[in-house]
Amino acid sequence: MGDGKELKILLPDPEKSGPGSWIADHQREAMGYDGGQGDRMIAENIRNNVDYVKNRISRLDRAELALYDLPVIGRLVITEKIAFITPYSNRRHGADSPCVMVVSGHPLYELADRLFVKFQQASRVP
Template sequence: MHEFMVGVATSMVTSVIAVALSWLRTAGGRRWLMRRLSVISDAGIDEVHRQQRLAGARLQADLERARWVKVMAGRGNEITRETFQPMWRDVGARIESVQVLLPHPDAVWLDRRAQEIVRHDPGFGVELLRFQVTANVHYVATYATRLERVELRLHDLPHTARLVVTDRVAYLTPYAAHQHARSSPCLVFRNPSPMYDYCLRLFAVAWDFGAPPAPEITQRVHLDAADLWRGLLDSTRPGIRHTR
C-alpha cells in the first residue's frame, strides 16, 4: 500500500512538472517567467519580443490605456498605421499629450542608415528613406497643426533605436545594422524601473536637441516623390546618376 501511494504521488508530481514545463514554453509562460526574474533582478523587463513587428498588438493595447505618449523613431512608418490609432483617436481627451521625434529629412544619419539597409535590402536607398521620413513628418505635422497637445520635433542625432514611452511602459527597439527595425528585438520595461527611467531620460535629451519642422519641410512630400521617381528612373539608365 505504501509503495502504491508513493507511486501515485510520484506520478502526480511528474505530471505537474511536465505541465508546468509545457506552460513555460508558451508565450504566457515565458512572459510570466520574465516578469518574475525581472522582479528579482529589479531590471524592470516586462516582456521581450523577438521582432518589433510582433510587439504591435501589445503596444496598441498599452496605447489604449496611456495618459501621455512620447515617440522617437528612425523612420516613423508605424506611427501612421493601426498600431498608433488609439493615440491619434484619443489625444486631447484621455491622452493629455503626444511628443514625436523624427529625423530631419536632410539628416546625415539617414545616409548611413540607408547604406546599412541596402546591404540586405537592395531595393532600399537613401532617396526612398528620405521620402518616407518626409511623408511621416507631414503626417504628424498635420496633427500638430490641428491639435495643440501634439508636438513634433526633428533632429539630426545619431539614432540607433526606436522609443515609445507612456506613463506605464517603455518600448525600446535597438536597431541592428543587418536588418530592418521591424525585425529587430523589442524590449518592454515597466514603470517604475531603472530601464524605464533610462528610456525616459534618453527621450528627454534627444527632445532638447530637436526643433519644430520649418514649413517648407512639411510641404516637400510631393516634390520629394517626384525626385524619388526621377532617381529611380535615372538609376536604371547605364552611366547616368541622379543627384539632388
C-alpha cells in the same frame, strides 16, 4: 519645445540627410540588408512621415512634433507607465527587430525616458 504636451513625437530630421549624416549612415546599413533600398529613400520616407504626422496632429493642441539630427538606432515609445524600446540592427529592418517592454521605475525605462528628453532638447520644431 513646449511644456504640458501629452503627445510628443520625435523623428529624424530629413533635411540633415546629406553625405556624412546619420540618415546617410542608416541608408548605407539598409542597403546592405534590403536590395530594394535606393539612395536617399530613407530621407524621403522620413519626409513623408513628417508630413503625415503634421497632418494628423495639426488640430490637436496637446501634440507636438520635433525633428532631431542624432543616430537612427532605435525606436522609443514611452507612456507614464511603460516604455517600449526597439533597438535597430544594422542587419535587418526595424519591423523585424525585437521590442522590449519595461515599466516605470526600471533602469531601462529611466534610460529610455532620459534619451527621449535629451533627443527632444537637441531637436527643432519643423
